[in-house]
Each structure stands twice: as structure tokens, then as C-alpha cells.
Amino acid sequence: QVHLVESGGGVVQPARSLRLSCAASGFIFNTFAMHWVRQAPGKGLEWVAVISYDGSNKYYADSVKGRFTISRDNSKNTLSLQMNSLRAEDTAVYFCARDSCGGDCYYYFDSWGQGTLVTVSS
Amino acid sequence: NFMLTQSHSVSESPGKTVTISCTRSSGSIASTYVQWYRQRPGSSPTTVIYEDNRRPSAVPDRFSAAIDSSSNSASLTITGLKPEDEADYYCQSYDSNFHWVFGGGTKLTVL
Numbered sequence: 598q599v600h601l602v603e604s605g606g607g608v609v610q611p612a613r614s615l616r617l618s619c620a621a622s623g624f625i626f627n628t629f630a631m632h633w634v635r636q637a638p639g640k641g642l643e644w645v646a647v648i649s650y651d652g653s654n655k656y657y658a659d660s661v662k663g664r665f666t667i668s669r670d671n672s673k674n675t676l677s678l679q680m681n682s683l684r685a686e687d688t689a690v691y692f693c694a695r696d697s698c699g700g701d702c703y704y705y706f707d708s709w710g711q712g713t714l715v716t717v718s719s
Numbered sequence: 720n721f722m723l724t725q726s727h728s729v730s731e732s733p734g735k736t737v738t739i740s741c742t743r744s745s746g747s748i749a750s751t752y753v754q755w756y757r758q759r760p761g762s763s764p765t766t767v768i769y770e771d772n773r774r775p776s777a778v779p780d781r782f783s784a785a786i787d788s789s790s791n792s793a794s795l796t797i798t799g800l801k802p803e804d805e806a807d808y809y810c811q812s813y814d815s816n817f818h819w820v821f822g823g824g825t826k827l828t829v830l
Contacts, residue, residue: 632819642756642764642809644819656817692763705754705811705819709763
């Protein structure tokens, strides 16, 4: 059974940094691409970033490109999101999600964590 | 990048049928698969439809979906509505530039 647990959320001041983590279990982590998806309070879902199964390819939403960095440690079954230069509009629940396509491919989100709340406020 | 537009909310009575639509702003709706996710209050999203019209094994056959190229839209239909179907429903697709796109979500109320 796929299990994804995010951590690292909290309150942070604008322009500061925060690092989120996602601990994965229940599947062979190093064979699936992984995503971050966020949801601002009372709003819809917004895709943030994806990383390939081996970490060699990374893609970002325009809204976070140049500020956020997605990474993974396959030896520890962990996905991370380094968020720099945070803005008020980055306030959201951040979900990690597994891509349904195993291997060197991307598809849709088939498993989600419970999310971690990031609040950017002075 | 394209946008996916959904109606903000819909309501229907238990036992009835409801259809939620999702219109793609540019490019063909049929060019990339559409998925549908359900998000109950306070919970994470779960997949109810993938590859335009396929259901995960745990999703009952009351849920179905279709693509309509003439209107460039996708639709999710839920028959025999139950109170537990009350949730936000999101359509999702992706473009060739490695961007995943969600619709704004439709709040389904089962009266």
C-alpha cells in the first residue's frame, strides 16, 4: 500500500526559505516519478513540480520556476521541495503525489499524501 | 499552456444523476488524457477516472466519464447519487511541455 507522508510545513516570513519533505513507503520508490501539488486555502489544486524516477529530469510550474527546487534521495525513499524567496501567494497545503507511470515516463497522480501547510506571513 | 474550465458548483438530490463538465481552452481535449479527482472536505484528492474514461478498481461503476471533441470538453457523470459523493471534483490533463493542468474544481452538493 502506497504511503506518502509530508513534513516541514509551518509559518515563514516573506522572502525566507523552507524545505518540505515527503517520506514514501509501500512501493519501489526509485521507479516512479514524483510530484508536488499545492492548494491555497479555499482554492483549487495547482501542480508545482515533478522529478523523474532517477532525479535526472525536473520540471516546474511557471509560478515557482527559479525559486523552488525539487529533489529526491532514492536511498532514503524521500522527496524534497526547497522553497526560496517565498511569497504570500505561496501559502498553501503542499501535497506530494506519486506519478502513476513507473519508469522513465510521466502520467497522472495515483497516490497522494495528506499534505503539509505552508503559511507565508510577516 | 491551456486552461481547463469547470462550473463552480452543482447540486442534486440523492439517487439522481449529475454531470460535471470541463472545457479545454486551446488545443484538442482528445490530444492528452483527462483525469478526474475527488476531494472530500479535509482529505487529499483521490482518482475517480483516468485515461478519459477508465475507473480504478475501487471506484463504483456509478462513475463514468467521456470526451466530446465537438465542444472540446470532458465530462464526469455520477448516477445514483449518494451523500458520500459530496465533494470537490477536479479535472486534470497535461501539455507537451511537462506541465500538469487542473480545472478550478466543481463543488458537488448532494441535497
